[in-house]
Amino acid sequence: MTTVTDKTVTKPEPAAAGRPARKAHAGWQSTPSVIALRMLVIVAALLLWQVMSGPVVPEYAVSKPTEVYDALTTMLGSAAGWNDIKVTAVEVLAGFGLGVAAGTVMGLFLGSFPLLGRVLEPLVAAVNGIPKIALAPLFLLFFGIGPWSKITIAMTGVAFVVFYNIYLGLRLRERELVEVVQVMGGRRHHVLGYVTIPTLAAPFFAALKTGGPLAILGVIGGEFIASSEGVGHELFTAAQNLDAASEFAGLIVLVALTLSLNGVLTALDSYALKRLGLAARRRPQPKK
Structure with a gap:
């Protein structure tokens, strides 16, 4: 057993x-x-x-971190350096603000009238295909070497980005939700508050974050071509003088300006989506 x-x-x-x-x-x-x-x-x-720097790469081309630090402190310690930063910052903010306003108006207008949008969209795409920096000489002829030529270049780049995000957002708006609001007795302002704004919020703020660097690029490009002040003017002067340290110092200022603008836009994005009740959609779902 x-x-x-x-x-x-x-x-x-x-x-x-x-x-x-x-x-x-x-x-x-x-x-x-x-x-x-x-x-x-x-x-x-x-x-x-x-x-x-020196033994491997020519020092005149890349300088050294210590020399860049000296050039940066010299720039930030002089009234002329702060004036250049102020001029560039004002041009960037003005061009960015005007571009956002123009792109929003164009996107809402053409998106609200489908027939007009179908007629003008190819023309807008054709104009957008022109490199914005190629328009700089034309703007310089119109506005001179003052700040408005740089503001216009920056505005042009930002406006098209905002326009396409708003325009496509309106076209992708769910028609069923609009009809539901209308059936329940909602009017235009109800459709705007409950459907249109929540639909356009995410693409609009995505356009803002994309347009910020484009505004800086447009301003610096315009200052490269013709200007008497600004960070771009100093960068161009440093390149002509083979002053790599001042060149890198100017680039550091531009990076700081870009990060500051992006930080403000990110905070504004989070606040607006939170007020609209859309922030929860961005939070990652916990894994089970």
């Missing part, structure tokens, strides 16, 4: 066994760790730049 004895074997749960590794992996992905790694990468790049 054979007797079978049951033996219970306890095995570690896979989830419990992998938990320490997951915690360690999650620790490296925390915000302080990511910031520390970013700073480490920046410091390593600067050290590599300092060491390679």
Whole structure:
């Protein structure tokens, strides 16, 4: 007679066994760790730049981080340097604001009248196909070398981006939702508040974030071609004088200007979507 004895074997749960590794992996992905790694990468790049400038890469072409720092402090410590930054910042903000206004009006107008949109859309696409920097000499003839020529160049680049996002957003608006609001007795302002604005919010703020760098690009391009002041003028002068340190100092100022504008637009985006009740759509769903 054979007797079978049951033996219970306890095995570690896979989830419990992998938990320490997951915690360690999650620790490296925390915000302080990511910031520390970013700073480490920046410091390593600067050290590599300092060491390679001269023995490997010609110093006149890339300068050195220490020389760039001296040029940046000289620029920020002079009234002329701050005047150049102010001129460029004013031109960027004016061109960006006017471009957003013009693009929004064009997008809403052509998007609200389908027949007119179908007639004019190919013409708008043809004008948009022209490189904006190629229009700079024309704007210089109209407005001279003053700030308005740079503002117009920046406005042109931003306006088309905003226009297409608004125009396509209106075309993709769900007709069923509009009809539901109308059947329930809603009027134009109800359709605008409950359907149109929530539909256009995301593409509109995406256009703003895309248009910010385009505004800076347009202004700097215009200052490169013809100007007597501004960061772009200083960059062009530094390039002519083979002054790599001042060139990199100007680029650092432009990066700071871009990051500042993007930060403001990101905060405005989050606030507007939160007020509209759309912020929850962007949050990643928890994994089960």
